[in-house]
Amino acid sequence: MLTEQQRDRLLAIAREALLAATRGEPYAPACDDAALAQPGAAFVTLRKQEELRGCIGCIHAAEPLCLVVAKMARAAALEDFRFLPVQEKEVRGIRIEISVLSAPQRVQDVQEIEVGTHGLIVQQGANRGLLLPQVATEWGWGREEFLEYTCEKAGLPRDAWRKGAAVYVFSAEVFGEE
Numbered sequence: 001m002l003t004e005q006q007r008d009r010l011l012a013i014a015r016e017a018l019l020a021a022t023r024g025e026p027y028a029p030a031c032d033d034a035a036l037a038q039p040g041a042a043f044v045t046l047r048k049q050e051e052l053r054g055c056i057g058c059i060h061a062a063e064p065l066c067l068v069v070a071k072m073a074r075a076a077a078l079e080d081f082r083f084l085p086v087q088e089k090e091v092r093g094i095r096i097e098i099s100v101l102s103a104p105q106r107v108q109d110v111q112e113i114e115v116g117t118h119g120l121i122v123q124q125g126a127n128r129g130l131l132l133p134q135v136a137t138e139w140g141w142g143r144e145e146f147l148e149y150t151c152e153k154a155g156l157p158r159d160a161w162r163k164g165a166a167v168y169v170f171s172a173e174v175f176g177e178e
Contacts (some may be wrong), residue, residue: 002050002100006033007175013066014044014073014096015177021074031066041101043070043132043172046094048084051174053094054080059101059121059130059170069098097176099132106167110161112169113143119172120150124165129154134173 002010013029019028020073031037042065043057058068073096077086077155088092104121107113113120119133129150136146151165161167 002035002045002173002175006035008100009036010042010098010100011068011096011175011177012148014070014098017070017073018046018077018086018094018096019088019091021048021077022086022091027074029066029070032151033066036066037064041103042068042071042072042148043099043101044076045097045099045176046073047075047079047134048090048094048103050084053090054083054086056080057099057130058100059104061103065100068132095177097174099134100134102171103172104170107167107169110147110167112142113141113146113167114169115141115146116170120146120167120169122147122154122156122161122165123168124154124156124160127154127156129156132174134174140147 017027039061041059041061041162043055046054077157116137117133119131121130131150131153147161151158151160156165
């Protein structure tokens, strides 16, 4: 669990990275907190008037969390193929949400999935899809719908989870700007 101060620092890093990205400037955050300098996995979600504006993340903890947050904020602003790149004039109207992820664990029985607590990864061959824990809650999905939409996101048939696709769960510490 992150402290309120650490959460605030990560949100500030994401905001600074977002602004730098829209200006075409480089950005390297200072990782001055030992916990934030530890390897971490995270997603950064951008919303404009409560509508999704970008969301990109990293599921493997290979780099310092503060650096991952900066990179994912930049990528969410410029590289989410579903949206045009964020423009500098939009930055003030964008709300940032960060999801710091636990390591994924493969489930043997889908009954282990706790909707609202777990995020899902479904993988089969080269196809992989991920949905954050808050997505199922936001859409009011049950366990099977959550699995089906995660399969769909992976580019797989909606029932791939019943037919051999690997299912992984993870938890997330989710926080954002007011």
